[in-house]
Amino acid sequence: MDLVKAKKHLGQHFLKDESIAHKIAESLSDNVGNVLEIGPGMGVLTKYVLQQKRPNFWVIEIDGESVEYLKNHYPALENHIYFGDFLKLDLSELFSSEKFAVIGNFPYNISSQILFKVFDNRNQIPEVVGMFQKEVAERVAAKPGSKIYGILSVLLSVYYDIEYLFTVSENVFNPPPKVKSAVIRLTRNNVEKLNCDEKLFVQVVKAGFNQRRKTLRNALKALNKNLENIPERFLQSRAEQLSANEFIEITKVLENEQ
Numbered sequence: 001m002d003l004v005k006a007k008k009h010l011g012q013h014f015l016k017d018e019s020i021a022h023k024i025a026e027s028l029s030d031n032v033g034n035v036l037e038i039g040p041g042m043g044v045l046t047k048y049v050l051q052q053k054r055p056n057f058w059v060i061e062i063d064g065e066s067v068e069y070l071k072n073h074y075p076a077l078e079n080h081i082y083f084g085d086f087l088k089l090d091l092s093e094l095f096s097s098e099k100f101a102v103i104g105n106f107p108y109n110i111s112s113q114i115l116f117k118v119f120d121n122r123n124q125i126p127e128v129v130g131m132f133q134k135e136v137a138e139r140v141a142a143k144p145g146s147k148i149y150g151i152l153s154v155l156l157s158v159y160y161d162i163e164y165l166f167t168v169s170e171n172v173f174n175p176p177p178k179v180k181s182a183v184i185r186l187t188r189n190n191v192e193k194l195n196c197d198e199k200l201f202v203q204v205v206k207a208g209f210n211q212r213r214k215t216l217r218n219a220l221k222a223l224n225k226n227l228e229n230i231p232e233r234f235l236q237s238r239a240e241q242l243s244a245n246e247f248i249e250i251t252k253v254l255e256n257e258q
């Protein structure tokens, strides 16, 4: 069977450098057990994960032609190829309630949505190793005070330790994307629950960054709550200056307000 011809609308940029595929697979911790690979394409990364002999290893791929290719070339995957959309996947279908790590050279057009889904399912996902567009990787790993620090940096940093592992040139892909790429690793920390209303916390972070050039006094008006009891030093700040813990402090104040 011929190679799969890249489909732009599916974010297909196939990695052609074996050593980078190997390095990504090796960045996954030994102790995480089960693994899900998102968007295996023609399996360049898949074959290195297969060598690790994980207890339960699934791949999910939305492109039928890639699925056919994988079936023909990786018999060891057997019936662990799921033909479908990761964003629509009910995770319990593949892993029931067991934990699993996520790996992939991800489709860049849905990077944020993948990360929001990880955030929503954080108690089932102990680790993520993935390649993203470099800018997205940098944003996710950004710390307070930086211009690129944003919603995903705050939300993910509450539950994950985030490491920027390495940068990857556009020339190792077929076809080359317009941007550089980077691999990051998220490792679940031991925070179980925030001691504040988590839904409200997410709303506060989103409202703060939706108008990121404004002070929180103005940006948080969108929440339609009394802001008077929030400490002045926070109201005068912009979202990008605050740590996740400071957003939690704000949330605790707002929980008690109308």
Ligand code: SAH
Binding pocket: 010, 011, 012, 013, 014, 015, 016, 038, 039, 040, 041, 042, 043, 044, 045, 060, 061, 062, 063, 066, 084, 085, 086, 087, 104, 105, 106, 107, 108, 110
């Ligand atoms: N891992 C391969 C392919 C990366 S390109 C490699 O490194 O060469 C991204 C892959 O994600 C493509 O195969 C594309 O078909 C797949 N994909 C795109 N959207 C998807 C989705 N929503 N769910 C699952 N796979 C998806």
